[in-house]
Amino acid sequence: MKSFDYIRPASIAEAIAAAAEPGTAYLAAGTNLLDLMKGGASRPDRLVDITRLPGLDGVDRLDDGAMRIGTMVRNADLAHDPAFARAYPVVAEALLSGASAQLRNAATVGGNLMQKTRCSYFADPAAACNRRSPGAGCDARQGENRSHAILGWSENCIATHPSDFCVPLAALGAVVEIAGPAGSREVALEDFHLLPDETPERETALERGELVTAIRLPPDAAGFAAHSRYMKLRERTSFAFALVSAAAFLKVEDGIITEARLALGGVAARPWRSKVAEELLKGAALERRTFAEAATAALAEARPSGDNAVKIELARRISIRALLLAAAGTPSRLPALPGSPLSSQYGDLANA
């Protein structure tokens, strides 16, 4: 690992000042950053440790009904916060479907947003990667690309954002709170991760020195607790990134959907919310046919970026499954295998 300077600031202002220089990275748990530094894909000159900064680890209900989650809240703590998990069961399910218990105990909310793609060519300094080295080319285009993007990709980059957590956040209209040299600002989570286009090296909306301080769920995000699910297809039952995933949220009155949210994971360089699908679902009955139409609409613009056409059909099917399970009702206790369609808990629907 390349040598670096280690700085432990006492305040957010100090942290931002320390991060003004090029080559600086913020250090939270480091579960992704250290991995990339060991492999040489990330080579920061200095790390600014934000783990001790005050005021970044709260999970607080605000006066207007919004929920603010501090950037340093650990994944496991958020998922197991009883009041949070009751109000946002899908966010808890998505968190617990990701990584391992050890990683969830360390990894943070802000770090989850900031984590890099798991494209193996990005992680390998010997491979050509426009995201890591602008202009170098993209070895993934002709390489192992079975798990790569089917939406929003460009000729320059076909990587996906690997987060589970961000998928329900995008569907719920979460807002990212940011502090930086020019003051504080907010960005919709949906717009936080950038699509590659001509500049895949620009991964997020953050400017140099800016720090994610919190995620905020708007007041209306708590209205879906009774009918929502996160479903995730992966290469093994546990401790694997999504090939595709879907977060589905319904508000139901007298058997009619009054509002719906649908977002997909593992399909693009950002969590992919489908407002087209949401509009189709609004006012419809809880029928498989409707769910299939909505899922098809969500994937209408999908196209393979390599040997991954299968992901389009997988994403369509996992969307239908998530909607069916959301319609059936959020389980009172999280399933033994969060997000898994192979869970044995749902009778006939389990392996449909």
Add this chain to the structure above:
Amino acid sequence: MTYVLNLTINGAAQAIALDDPRVTLLDLLRERLHLTGAKKGCDRGQCGACTVLVDGRRINSCLTLAVSLDGVEITTIEGLAEGETLHPVQQAFIEHDGFQCGFCTPGQIMSAVGLIGEGQAGTDPERIREGMSGNICRCGAYHGIVEAVLDAQATFQDGVKRKTA
């Protein structure tokens, strides 16, 4: 630059001078403090052989910079037994053949101690398997590991009942 860390390791407070911020908790334990129970398997957070408890929570020590941990309490496999008396999880791994070659075992045991402390899995083997999925066993001793976790957890609960009765 030298960084001074105050750590409590297996109950003993220590001030440790660190000359390089690149040292992971795993390398600090193994190479500098000679606590070689925690193992370096993948060194990338994928195998769980390096699992230790930091302030009672199980983490991958290979993906943690030691320098960022100033002030914490660390428990490693060396800190579990009390003298000649094994920790209930250690005892249960022996009784249920929860290992073969033993390389992953310190990580498995520390992970199991963490899992039981978290109190999320209950007595459902599927929840225990899911909760232990961050620990790979190349010998495939998973069946015995789940049995050991269930047994050790019951021992803990018996102990709590007896104490509170």
